[in-house]
Amino acid sequence: MVLNGVVMVLMFCGLVFFTGGGIGILRFPDFYTRLHPAGKLDTLGSLLMMTSVAIFNLHEITLSNALTSLKIMLIVVFVFISSPTATHAIMDAGVRAGLRPWEKGMPRG
Amino acid sequence: MKRLALLIVILSGGLLLYATKDFPSWGDPNSPASTHVSPRYLEKSLEETAVPNVVTAVLADYRGYDTMFETTVIFCAGVACFMLLRKFEPEERDLYYRHIPTGLTLHIKGEKQIPSTSKEFEKIDAIWTPYDFIINTVSRFLVPFIQLFALYVIAHGHHSPGGGFQGGVILGASIIVLAVAFNLRTAVRRFGEKIDGIMSALGVFIYAGVGAFCAILGAEFLNYRALAKILPVGKVMARSHGILAVEIGVGIAVMAVMICIYNNVASEGKFDEGL
Amino acid sequence: MHSLFLYVGLYLCFLMVLSLYRGVAGPTVVDRLIGVNAIGSKTVVLLVLIGLLYDRIDMFVDIALAYAMLNFIAVLGASRYFQKRKGLYEEPPYK
Amino acid sequence: MIEPASRESSQVKTKWGPFVVTFLTSFGLWLILSGKFDYFHMGLGLISCALVSIFSGDLLFPGGLPEGFLAKAVGFIAYLPWLLYQIFLANLHVLYLSLHPKMLEKINPQVIRFQSRLKSDISMVTFANSITLTPGTITLSVSVDGDFKVHAIDDKSAEGLAGEMEQRVARAFRED
Structure with a gap:
């Protein structure tokens, strides 16, 4: 029961972060600022959701279940290494293409 | 014109959706797809081949010919790509070099070349994606683990949704990451064009070779049961191991062909600078 | 619990549609790339959730890991490509 | 001999x-x-x-094993919990910004340059990716000699840049 509660709370937090990411991508004014929610909120959201799934998977503790949970955490590790790199790559492409950053007082792009 | 195209797309999509109404419903036990030979596969594949994953058993054992010629088709795609795109005459063009200790860029016009043995200069691309420190280091760290995962997928085709095709694609992608993150030259230095060609033929050869070996041992072509004569296992396990050998061949072929197609398309067949 | 996972998955699909708007409408190519990357990172989670729904999580984890890898490679390749070929201005220049 | x-x-x-x-x-x-x-x-x-x-x-490991490899690995693992905590704080900040109704007045995007004193590849990449993951900042570019360009989303995150995080990375990789 406690386990289920933890799973639900984690999953809810993850969904909140994902929602923030989705709305942020739509609302921020230009390309550079849009990358902030896309790069960060999605990473933490997937960390929380994956952790909750991994905990739920441990409802009966066997070797194979534990290994599956470890694999899920492996995905998290991979996402944590690759997601900032992908964000940086996209931003680098924007910089090289000469996109001008949004500044205060400009219209939304 | 755009509107006409949209109209056609919507119309054909609607037609397709309309046609799906006549399909048997999902999971219907009386549909033609699940009445003739499928129940036999589902019931017998585990005891006949010792492979828990029915898809793998059907793909590599019961329908071995099919998969063999699929691999051949992939091989042909690689060969066609090579034949159509690869250019061998060098073009006259400007060359760029980076002086590694200082980071200066040299621009040389005409054909003159700094010999490639010099350690201080590194040839760089003319349409040039600059050296990106973060991407390079991270992909350098990820490539071994991507390769390990690919080998895991190939080796566990019996137990998980993997197999030669999927593992080969991931294995090829791990080399393509190198080409994308550094440049094509780095990837080609690590996995040369000649080796690539040999590997793509070798994959098909392993598949057909296993089949022919079964024929030599006195059974039909691709009947892995015959392998029990040389392997220290029973006939059922011999089939399982035969499937593994075949999957390895498929993986090698798919990997090499992926890399070949990427290299040729990305560098327009010149193999000097990619993407 | 299973219905919870079902609704969470549906909600994730809804969020993907939100990100898809950026992928379709984004003024430049790199904006579209952001949308695609956001969809990809949600898909990884969705795959694991589908695994829970079908009770075959050990299989779907492999697929999710492979998808995460290919998503990373695709975004890397696309961003490097547009950086190099300057294919950014298929539309009127960004103001 | x-x-x-x-x-x-x-x-x-x-x-x-x-x-x-x-x-x-x-x-x-x-x-x-x-x-x-x-x-x-x-x-x-x-x-x-x-x-x-x-x-x-x-x-x-392109140049062979680095010196003190194990100590560095342990230091890196010890650095992670603090990083996770920072990531959590940063995400709350960005979440607040992206859901704030008057978001356009709150944000003030700017590009900051600074010189880092980190030396090795791996420590600089760790630092750059940590910057990307934490307070409203994304690394724009890093040169090999440690010249960082960072895009910050508002004044608060621009001020809090570098400082403690750089020290911690340096300590994790034994470079101070």
């Missing part, structure tokens, strides 16, 4: 070090991935890990 021998042994060490470390890491990973502990699958695992280590051991 002693000197050449000792030099040779050190060469052997630098040659085999990356292979051994890659092999052990990838075999640990294989055990997690595979989940089958019979001889056949373990044998396949040994072969696969050997292939990977031969083919890309030099990718992981």
Whole structure:
């Protein structure tokens, strides 16, 4: 029961972060600022959701279940290494293409 | 014109959706797809081949010919790509070099070349994606683990949704990451064009070779049961191991062909600078 | 619990549609790339959730890991490509 | 007579070090991935890990094993909990911004340049990716000699840049 509660709370937090990411991508004014929610909120959201799934998977503790949970955490590790790199790559492409950053007082792009 | 195209797309999509109404419903036990030979596969594949994953058993054992010629088709795609795109005459063009200790860029016009043995200069691309420190280091760290995962997928085709095709694609992608993150030259230095060609033929050869070996041992072509004569296992396990050998061949072929197609398309067949 | 996972998955699909708007409408190519990357990172989670729904999580984890890898490679390749070929201005220049 | 021998042994060490470390890491990973502990699958695992280590051991450590490899690995792992906490705070901040109704007045995007004192590849990449993951900042570009360009989303995150995080990364990789 406690386990289920933890799973639900984690999953809810993850969904909140994902929602923030989705709305942020739509609302921020230009390309550079849009990358902030896309790069960060999605990473933490997937960390929380994956952790909750991994905990739920441990409802009966066997070797194979534990290994599956470890694999899920492996995905998290991979996402944590690759997601900032992908964000940086996209931003680098924007910089090289000469996109001008949004500044205060400009219209939304 | 755009509107006409949209109209056609919507119309054909609607037609397709309309046609799906006549399909048997999902999971219907009386549909033609699940009445003739499928129940036999589902019931017998585990005891006949010792492979828990029915898809793998059907793909590599019961329908071995099919998969063999699929691999051949992939091989042909690689060969066609090579034949159509690869250019061998060098073009006259400007060359760029980076002086590694200082980071200066040299621009040389005409054909003159700094010999490639010099350690201080590194040839760089003319349409040039600059050296990106973060991407390079991270992909350098990820490539071994991507390769390990690919080998895991190939080796566990019996137990998980993997197999030669999927593992080969991931294995090829791990080399393509190198080409994308550094440049094509780095990837080609690590996995040369000649080796690539040999590997793509070798994959098909392993598949057909296993089949022919079964024929030599006195059974039909691709009947892995015959392998029990040389392997220290029973006939059922011999089939399982035969499937593994075949999957390895498929993986090698798919990997090499992926890399070949990427290299040729990305560098327009010149193999000097990619993407 | 299973219905919870079902609704969470549906909600994730809804969020993907939100990100898809950026992928379709984004003024430049790199904006579209952001949308695609956001969809990809949600898909990884969705795959694991589908695994829970079908009770075959050990299989779907492999697929999710492979998808995460290919998503990373695709975004890397696309961003490097547009950086190099300057294919950014298929539309009127960004103001 | 002693000197050449000792030099040779050190060469052997630098040659085999990356292979051994890659092999052990990838075999640990294989055990997690595979989940089958019979001889056949373990044998396949040994072969696969050997292939990977031969083919890309030099990718992981291009110049041989760095000095104090284990201490650095431990330091890196000890750095992670603090990083996670920072990531959490940063995400709350960005979440607040992206849901705030008057968001356009709150944000003030700007590009900041600063010189880092980190030296090795891996510490600079760790630092750059930590910047990307934390307070409203994304690394724009890093040059090899540690010249960072960072895009910050508002004044608050621009002020809080570098400082403590750089110190912690430096301590984790034994560079202070």
